[in-house]
Amino acid sequence: xxxxxxxxxxxxxxxxxxxxxxxxxxxxxxxxxxxxxxxxxxxxxxxxxxxxxxxxxxxxxxxxxxxxxxxxxxxxxxxxxxxxxxxxxxxxxxxxxxxxxxxxxxxxxxxxxxxxxxxxxxxxxxxxxxxxxxxxxxxxxxxxxxxxxxxxxxxxxxxxxxxxxxxxxxxxxxxxxxxxxxxxxxxxxxxxxxxxxxxxxxxxxxxxxxxxxxxxxxxxxxxxxxxxxxxxxxxxxxxxxxxxxxxxxxxxxxxxxxxxxxxxxxxxxxxxxxxxxxxxxxxxxxxxxxxxxxxxxxxxxxxxxxxxxxxxxxxxxxxxxxxxxxxxxxxxxxxxxxxxxxxxxxxxxxxxxxxxxxxxxxxxxxxxxxxxxxxxxxxxxxxxxxxxxxxxxxxxxxxxxxxx
Numbered sequence: 001x002x003x004x005x006x007x008x009x010x011x012x013x014x015x016x017x018x019x020x021x022x023x024x025x026x027x028x029x030x031x032x033x034x035x036x037x038x039x040x041x042x043x044x045x046x047x048x049x050x051x052x053x054x055x056x057x058x059x060x061x062x063x064x065x066x067x068x069x070x071x072x073x074x075x076x077x078x079x080x081x082x083x084x085x086x087x088x089x090x091x092x093x094x095x096x097x098x099x100x101x102x103x104x105x106x107x108x109x110x111x112x113x114x115x116x117x118x119x120x121x122x123x124x125x126x127x128x129x130x131x132x133x134x135x136x137x138x139x140x141x142x143x144x145x146x147x148x149x150x151x152x153x154x155x156x157x158x159x160x161x162x163x164x165x166x167x168x169x170x171x172x173x174x175x176x177x178x179x180x181x182x183x184x185x186x187x188x189x190x191x192x193x194x195x196x197x198x199x200x201x202x203x204x205x206x207x208x209x210x211x212x213x214x215x216x217x218x219x220x221x222x223x224x225x226x227x228x229x230x231x232x233x234x235x236x237x238x239x240x241x242x243x244x245x246x247x248x249x250x251x252x253x254x255x256x257x258x259x260x261x262x263x264x265x266x267x268x269x270x271x272x273x274x275x276x277x278x279x280x281x282x283x284x285x286x287x288x289x290x291x292x293x294x295x296x297x298x299x300x301x302x303x304x305x306x307x308x309x310x311x312x313x314x315x316x317x318x319x320x321x322x323x324x325x326x327x328x329x330x331x332x333x334x335x336x337x338x339x340x341x342x343x344x345x346x347x348x349x350x351x352x353x354x355x356x357x358x359x360x361x362x363x364x365x366x367x368x369x370x371x372x373x374x375x376x377x378x379x380x381x382x383x384x385x386x387x388x389x390x391x392x393x394x395x396x397x398x399x400x401x402x403x404x
Contacts, residue, residue: 007129011138013179014122017085018146020176021118024092024111024169025350026150026259028057029234030252031162038162039099047238049101051357054234056105058353060112065347066202068117072339073200077125080339082177084117089173096166119146119326120343127330128188128338132396136279136327140270143323147263154256188400192335195402199336202344204403211333211403213390215341218329220387221283222349223356224290225319227380230353231360231373232297233258233312240308242369243301249308257309258316265320270327277395279328282321283388289318291381298374325349331394334403356380 028035032050041049064084072080091111098104119142126138157165192199206212232239233254240248265286273282293315303311329345330338356376363372 007138009179010129011126011141013176014081014126015142015145016176016179017081017118017122017173018142019149019152020085020169020173021088021115022146022149022259023153023156023172024088024149025057025115026229026255027092027153027157027165027169028053028108029229030154030157030255031165032234032251033237035104035162036101039101039104041101047235048361050234051361053101053105053108054230055354055357057108057112057115058230058351060109060114061116061347062351062354064113064116065120065344065351066340067113069120069340069343070200070202072117072121072124072343073337077121077128077339080117080121080343081125084114084121085173085176086114087111088114088118089170089177090114091170092166092173093170096163096170116347117343119346120339123326123330124339124342127327127342127399128335132398134274136270136274136324136395139327139330140267140274140323143270143326144263144266147259147266147320147322150259151256151263154252154259158252188335191400192402200340201337202340204337205333205341205344207403214332214392215345217387217390218325218332218341218345219348219352221287221328221384221391222322222325222346223352224287224377224380224384225322225325226349226353227356227377228290228294228315228319229255229258231356231376232294232315235369235373236308236312238369239373240303243303245303245305245308247305249305249312253309254312257312261313261316261318262320262322263316265317266323267320268317269321270323273324273327273395278393279324279331279395280388280391280393283324283328284385286318286321286324287381287384287388290315293318294374294377294381298370298377328391328394331397331399332392334401335399336402338399 068080088111091107095107123139127135130138156168205215236254237248269282273279330342333341360372360376
């Protein structure tokens with residue numbers, strides 16, 4: 001009975017931690033325009049400065065993903081879970097008091113480093129403390145509850161001043177740290193810690209050609225999710241104007257509807273992967289739905305606001321294989337490098353937004369905003385389908401092993 005209660009508490013803390021993580025991660029996209037205008041950025045520079053700050057945040061997540069991942073395998077899952085929450089919460093409270101683009105950029109970098117650790121540590125912990133048959137349900141709860149953080153961020157960002165919205169996120173994270181009492185370390189990690197095996201070696205992920213291909217492939221299947229969020233939804237006001245919409249969509253509302261769809265999609269994909277006992281088959285179905293929704297997004301002709309926000313919800317649902325994606329990442333590798341892999345993979349996916357936005361901006365001149373967005377999407381989706389083909393099925397896989 002005590003063991004079941006400890007498992008439930010671990011799932012709760014991981015889920016709420018990811019909730020605050022997503023709140024803080026998405027908040028910048030919601031308050032981008034208002035916050036930049038408030039510190040004196042001209043309207044003509046809003047897109048370029050916004051892209052810079054987004055890249056600083058995502059670049060921080062690339063750095064943090066590696067650092068927290070290594071720490072997770074060397075020091076334990078819990079140290080990363082709570083250390084990352086403390087760092088990004090403090091950074092977001094400080095973010096409420098910025099008065100310049102430079103200070104904003106530095107704090108987005110620090111927040112990005114902090115935001116990088118929570119999901120990987122939480123998913124690794126939940127995967128290792130649950131049975132092989134049921135762990136998909138646990139990781140689905142973590143992902144689905146976490147994704148709702150974006151919906152709350154949209155509501156708070158819309159209802160309050162942008163500075164208050166940042167403070168709310170930081171305070172939620174600090175309050176969450178009080179729940180750390182009663183959460184226990186993974187038994188698998190405790191066993192591996194007593195062995196002489198190498199732990200937290202990032203380069204071990206590339207020790208063999210097969211392992212390197214597997215690692216890169218897991219990353220590539222998740223990139224379309226952040227193409228949709230980081231390009232199509234974040235810059236939806238600019239796309240709306242290019243499409244000839246009389247009233248361009250509001251980025252905050254577009255993000256809210258997208259993440260409502262993502263929450264439902266995560267619950268559906270995680271549940272279906274358990275029912276059909278297959279991660280790969282469900283990921284393929286959702287990738288196919290994403291392709292169809294992206295095609296509809298770029299269909300010629302002006303869209304109404306209602307149609308656009310409905311499409312955002314559909315895009316969110318179709319990219320709601322994030323729960324399956326992070327579960328696959330945790331199931332691909334041994335206990336000695338599992339936290340390193342599970343923490344770095346989603347952060348390299350998020351960090352891919354840097355490359356996506358740079359490509360999007362570079363192609364915007366010759367192809368226009370719509371042509372650029374479409375080409376980046378075609379390439380991203382094609383690579384994801386190819387990467388998925390080469391991955392092994394991991395449903396029901398025994399995770400109690402060490403990678404040599």
